[in-house]
Amino acid sequence: MSAPMLSFVSVPQAQPDKRTADARLKDFDEIYVDFARSEAERQASRCSQCGVPFCSVHCPLGNNIPDWLMLTAEGRLEEAYAVSSATNTFPEICGRICPQDRLCEGNCVIEKGFESVTIGAVERFVTDTAFEQGWVKPALPVRELGTSVGVVGAGPAGLAAAERLRAAGHTVHVYDRHDRVGGLLIYGIPGFKLEKHIVARRQKLLEEQGVVFHLNQAIGAGSGEVSLGQLRERHDAVLIATGVYKSRDIGGPGSGLAGIVPALDYLTASNRRSLGDALPEGELDAADKDVVVIGGGDTAMDCVRTAVRQGARSVKCLYRRDRANMPGSVREVKNAEEEGVEFVWLAAPEAFLGDDTVTGVRAQRMRLGLPDGTGRQSIEPEPDGLFTVKADMVIKALGFDPEPLPEQWDAEDLEVSRWGTLKVDRERFETSLPGVFAAGDIVRGASLVVWAIRDGRDAATQIHKWIKERALAPLAAE
Incomplete structure (x- = not known):
């Protein structure tokens, strides 16, 4: 029997069960247990069906969340998936890795007083079902259509664009320098948040759709690489969706x-081990x-x-601000603490100790000051606040910047912003090169997967x- 809506007054919020911290530490499997169907329907029925759905407003994809929550509550799961997938190319991925506490769930109108609807968990349940x-x-x-588009990058933006373009009737070829499809979904995000068979399942679907993948294929001017000029000759249009991989x-x-390593190198090595790749023993291993x-x-x-x-013998996270000002997901911080991670708040690294290999981090205790121009509190050092943290492995997780594509690709006419991202027409996504478009992090800078999906679709x-207008141009000239 379907559940009535607006049941948030009688049904408390419930997330899917989590495996115990001790069990989680033994593998890289996802930590949440799937909802039972009855519980997914109950949680979906908590939706207030409000007139202005702030969950949808604050979703980068504009997902019709109240609609598919209602359909789920009524037991109409196939219809719920149809509504969800109409705006989201990869709902099973967003349901797992989106920071819902900062987006849809964080803006749920019943959040104050009744706690939000568990939108992400229901989304995952509907799509997995x-x-x-x-x-x-x-x-x-x-x-x-007899037209062809080349997509550079098999990450979320490139895959979302490829799916839409192929559905429209274009032949689509996706080029990626890595050996697997997915980009950061495969190599940057650990399996305990996104098991890799989820991505492989989508790859199989795209291949059945007719998307052609060219893996281990770098773009550039070197030996064995395909130049941007060659791509422009092969295809009617080219989309650059490389993401940003240069660690700050x-x-x-x-x-x-x-012993001081970039975060992406570390995560890539770990994910490769989980995928069964052979790496030298001890390399980038904690x-x-x-x-x-x-x-x-x-x-x-x-x-x-x-x-x-x-x-690891011990794991500490140094962050220069406090918990309330941390940009990471509150849910992820809680999970990390459950698993034994120690957070050292208001601490900024000043120097690294050791002769040849790092043995410690000398850090400065900080305090919050007055708000800056953005409204965020500034930080300033505490007097006599130096201290040392023991470390024989330091991982730098400071964010990512774009690689210098015009230099790497020998494409001087490809214009970039002062941040190194590709310049595009904000409405048309076209770069300074006619017929060459760009989307995702390589345009907006390091951001969320859900924004990359949105950019790829747009x-x-x-x-x-653009291709359609070019095809009609000769007719209009007659």
Whole structure:
């Protein structure tokens, strides 16, 4: 029997059960147990069906969340999936890794007093059920257009664009320098947040749709690489969706010591091990080490939670502000603390100690000052606030910047912003090169997966429109 709506007054919020912290530390499997159908329907029925759904307003994809929550509560799961997937190319991924506490759930109108609807968990349940029941089908085109689009980057933006373009009838070729499809979904996000078979399942669906993948294929001017000029000759349009992979560095005395590693290198090595790839023993492995992670975002949370699973002796996270000002997901911080991670708040690294290999981090205790121009509290050092944290592995999780694509690709006419991101027309997604478009982090800077999906879908719409206009131009000239 379906559950009535607006039941938030009688039904308390419930997240899916989590495996115990001790059990979680033994593997890299996802930590949440799937909802039972009855519980998913009960939780969906808590939706207030408000006139102005702030959950949808604050979702980058504009998902019709109240609609598919109502359908779920009524037991109409196939219809719920149809509504969800109409705006979201990868709802099973967003349901797992989106920071719902900062987006849809954090803006739920019943949050104050009744706690929000568990939107992410219901989204994951609906989509996983759709896959299990065979409701998820490749979006096959109605007719072939005889046009071709090349997509550089098999991450969320590139895949979302490829799916939309192929559905419209274009032949789509996706080029990626890595050996697997998914980008950061595969190599940057640990399995305890997103098991890799979830991404492989989507890859299979895209291949059935007709998307062609060219893996281990770098773009550039070197031997074995395909140049941007060649891509432009092969395809009617090109989309650049490479993401941003250049790790931000940290200076100071001792910053070049061995044992200080970028977060992405560390996470990639861990994910490769989980996928069965052979790596040199001990390489970028936290086993039996005192680990210090510097940073306060979601990447830092991925690193600390990976380190405890690898058997680190101790894991500490240094962040220069306090818990309330941490940019990472509140839910991820809580999970990390449950798993034994120690957070050292209001602490900024000043120097790294050691001769050849790092042995410790000298840090400065900080305090919050007056708000700056953005309204965020500034930080200032505490007098006599120096202290040392023992470490024989330091992971820098300070964010990512774009790689210098015009230099790497020998494409001087490809214009970039002062931040190194690609310049595009904000409405059309077109770069300074005609017929070359860009979307995702390479345009907006390091951001959320859900924003990359949105950008990829929007860019696909503009590419389709551009190709169609070019095809009609000769007729208009007659």
